[in-house]
Amino acid sequence: xxxxxxxxxxxxxxxxxxxxxxxxxxxxxxxxxxxxxxxxxxxxxxxxxxxxxxxxxxxxxxxxxxxxxxxxxxxxxxxxxxxxxxxxxxxxxxxxxxxxxxxxxxxxxxxxxxxxxxxxxxxxxxxxxxxxxxxxxxxxxxxxxxxxxxxxxxxxxxxxxxxxxxxxxxxxxxxxxxxxxxxxxxxxxxxxxxxxxxxxxxxxxxxxxxxxxxxxxxxxxxxxxxxxxxxxxxxxxxxxxxxxxxxxxxxxxxxx
Numbered sequence: 001x002x003x004x005x006x007x008x009x010x011x012x013x014x015x016x017x018x019x020x021x022x023x024x025x026x027x028x029x030x031x032x033x034x035x036x037x038x039x040x041x042x043x044x045x046x047x048x049x050x051x052x053x054x055x056x057x058x059x060x061x062x063x064x065x066x067x068x069x070x071x072x073x074x075x076x077x078x079x080x081x082x083x084x085x086x087x088x089x090x091x092x093x094x095x096x097x098x099x100x101x102x103x104x105x106x107x108x109x110x111x112x113x114x115x116x117x118x119x120x121x122x123x124x125x126x127x128x129x130x131x132x133x134x135x136x137x138x139x140x141x142x143x144x145x146x147x148x149x150x151x152x153x154x155x156x157x158x159x160x161x162x163x164x165x166x167x168x169x170x171x172x173x174x175x176x177x178x179x180x181x182x183x184x185x186x187x188x189x190x191x192x193x194x195x196x197x198x199x200x201x202x203x204x205x206x207x208x209x210x211x212x213x214x215x216x217x218x219x220x221x222x223x224x225x226x227x228x229x230x231x232x233x234x235x236x237x238x239x240x241x242x243x244x245x246x247x248x249x250x251x252x253x254x255x256x
Contacts, residue, residue, distance in 0.1 A: 107136075
């Protein structure tokens with residue numbers, strides 16, 4: 001039983017269809033990660049092994065972390081940069097095999113750092129599903145100038161096609177910093193008109209909004225409710241975000 005539970009807003013328990021939280025693991029040690037999940041794992045739905053961090057750590061440590069996360073009913077998955085590296089080097093077969101051997105049940109498919117023809121990206125999503133993986137795909141470029149070349153209608157078109165190809169969730173790119181990319185301006189403020197347009201033309205329950213900064217998390221919770229799907233959450237901010245979702249901080253207290 002939680003302390004002062006009678007004062008807390010109820011949240012849907014896992015497995016959740018909405019109110020999903022995706023946390024970014026940038027290289028946590030096994031014991032640190034385990035301790036963190038022991039206290040906050042019930043608030044995490046997806047755990048992304050960021051970028052290509054899996055390459056620089058020992059296989060047995062990665063495998064142990066993957067299993068530990070799964071024991072907490074969390075879906076761990078490989079970052080999109082790792083997929084892009086495999087694609088660029090024509091190593092997709094080896095990539096899928098290694099991901100399976102390490103115990104990953106899901107992978108991210110993106111084209112944020114390299115150019116992949118969209119039809120090829122869709123085929124990769126379908127192939128990953130055939131290989132038995134859940135797929136989270138990401139739309140957007142990591143280079144702000146290239147990202148701005150994508151029109152809002154192109155983003156929505158790509159999002160829908162990736163969903164139709166088999167992605168369970170489509171991630172809207174915002175990187176780790178959440179500034180001057182995608183739906184955020186140079187100051188990290190959300191472009192509300194673009195968000196409204198996306199939601200008018202795409203199923204919001206299938207979007208994972210990258211919102212690494214607290215103000216962005218508050219914005220989405222106040223705008224879309226505490227069941228909004230949020231990602232790229234720092235491992236340090238799991239509890240912070242959950243309290244925002246439950247109206248336990250001044251930013252959302254009495255506003256949900």
